[in-house]
Each structure stands twice: as C-alpha cells, then as structure tokens.
Amino acid sequence: MSNVVFDISMSLDGYVTADGQTAEEPMGPGGDRLHTWMSSPEGQRLLEKEGGRLGAVICGRKTYDDSLPWWQAGGPTGPLGVPVIVVTHRPAEPYGVYRFATDVRDALARARELAEDRTVTVMGGASIGRQFLSAGLVDEVSLHVAPVVLGGGTRLFDEPLELRPTEVVDSAEALHLRFSVVSTGLASLPDEQDASAGRA
Ligand SMILES: NC(=O)c1ccc[n+]([C@@H]2O[C@H](COP(=O)([O-])OP(=O)(O)OC[C@H]3O[C@@H](n4cnc5c(N)ncnc54)[C@H](OP(=O)(O)O)[C@@H]3O)[C@@H](O)[C@H]2O)c1
Numbered sequence: 001m002s003n004v005v006f007d008i009s010m011s012l013d014g015y016v017t018a019d020g021q022t023a024e025e026p027m028g029p030g031g032d033r034l035h036t037w038m039s040s041p042e043g044q045r046l047l048e049k050e051g052g053r054l055g056a057v058i059c060g061r062k063t064y065d066d067s068l069p070w071w072q073a074g075g076p077t078g079p080l081g082v083p084v085i086v087v088t089h090r091p092a093e094p095y096g097v098y099r100f101a102t103d104v105r106d107a108l109a110r111a112r113e114l115a116e117d118r119t120v121t122v123m124g125g126a127s128i129g130r131q132f133l134s135a136g137l138v139d140e141v142s143l144h145v146a147p148v149v150l151g152g153g154t155r156l157f158d159e160p161l162e163l164r165p166t167e168v169v170d171s172a173e174a175l176h177l178r179f180s181v182v183s184t185g186l187a188s189l190p191d192e193q194d195a196s197a198g199r200a
Helices: 031-039 041-052 061-074 104-115 126-134 192-199
Strands: 004-011 015-017 054-060 084-087 098-101 119-122 140-146 161-170 175-184
Touching: 004 031, 004 126, 015 031, 031 041, 031 140, 041 054, 054 061, 054 104, 054 126, 061 084, 084 104, 098 104, 104 119, 104 126, 119 126, 126 175
Parallel strands: 004 119, 004 140, 054 084, 054 119, 084 098
Antiparallel strands: 004 015, 140 175, 161 175
16 A cells, blocks of 8 residues: 655744745745755755655645646656646546645545555645654654754644654755654643653
C-alpha cells in the first residue's frame, strides 16, 4: 500500500504562509522565502527524488484556489502530470490533473487508487495537513524548514504529535527534516510523572 507523506515548507517559527495573503501574493509578503529551497541544487535533487516515486497529491481547496493561476491544468508537478485530489465542500467536475473529494478519507481512498503502490503526498495547506495528522492517516512528515522567522501567518501545528526523526538534509536554503509518525493526539504524549521517570 502507498506511503502517505505530509510534505510542507515551514518557517522557523512554525508558519506555512506569512500574514497578509492576497490573490497576487498567496504566500503573503515575504512568504515565498519558504519555497526558495526548491530552486537550489539540493532542492532540485530532493524534488527529483520524490517526484520519481510520487503517485498522487492531495491538497486543500484554499491551496488549490490560490495556486491554480501558477499550476494551471498540469498541476504542481508540471510535466510529470501527477493527479491531484482537492479536498473541498464545493466539488467540481474533474479538470486537468484535478479531481475533487468532499472529505479527507474519501480523498485518501481516491489518491491511493490512483497512486497504486507509489507515494501519496499531502501537500497542505495547514488545515488539510492537520486533519490528516489528527485522523492518523499520515505515515511520514517531511518538513522543509526555511531559515526565516515570519512572526505570524498560517500556523502549521496546533495539537500534540510525536515523531521519530529518520532523515536530516541541510542546505543554505532549508533544513529538510523527515520523520515517521509515532502517534497523534493528547494520548501520545507522556504525562509529567512518566516524563520524570524517563529522566531518572
Ligand atoms: N508552505 C507550504 O509549503 C504550503 C503548502 C501548501 C499550501 N500553502 C499555503 O497554505 C494556504 C492554505 O492553507 P489553509 O490551511 O488555509 O487551507 P487548505 O488546507 O489549503 O484548504 C482549506 C479548505 O479546504 C476545504 N476543506 C478543509 N477541510 C475539509 C473537509 N474536511 N472536507 C471538505 N473540505 C474541506 C475548505 O474549503 P471549502 O469549504 O471552500 O471547500 C477549507 O477552507 C495557501 O495560501 C497556500 O498557498 C503553503
């Protein structure tokens, strides 16, 4: 079965966009800095590596609406033409590489079908990523942490999550951190007594 990876770029202070988003500037003023790594040699190498095993992408409706002017009918992977499932309350007819699903589980079922045994990447935004995580649907988290503090914007994480680091790639443009998901939700974290016992 496909591996499900939540893959997103984040600022050092945990935001996936800057404040003040507009249609012309969907990442907000300065927010494009989060994606600078994509045009670096190390970024290109990572994207090629991931692209080779990518079977389907899932994104939220806001990410789709904001990005369509750039992605056009071919989607975020351009010539690879990887199918994109958009999670939305307002489903539309299939268009280009895009298909529409009305909840996260349906989106995942359709993405798995299209991906066969290749990777399903949940590319965000924050809302969709958090829902996949809290529903326990994500195997791995891949964070591209840009060396920039935005001071506000769309916050990524909002509830407990326990991860095990599996890979670190450093470059001048971003730290690329990969984790496997150990567990999600409040039950996953030790209480103070357990934590003290662990330190003793
Ligand atoms: N830093 C990065 O790497 C990165 C990556 C991706 C996106 N982004 C940015 O993140 C921003 C969007 O993030 P976001 O968190 O605001 O939004 P999002 O996750 O892209 O989309 C949220 C929208 O999806 C629909 N939706 C959410 N949950 C749903 C559910 N359970 N069932 C059906 N529909 C559901 C709703 O739209 P409707 O009710 O309208 O259908 C909701 O408003 C964009 O500006 C994008 O540029 C950044």
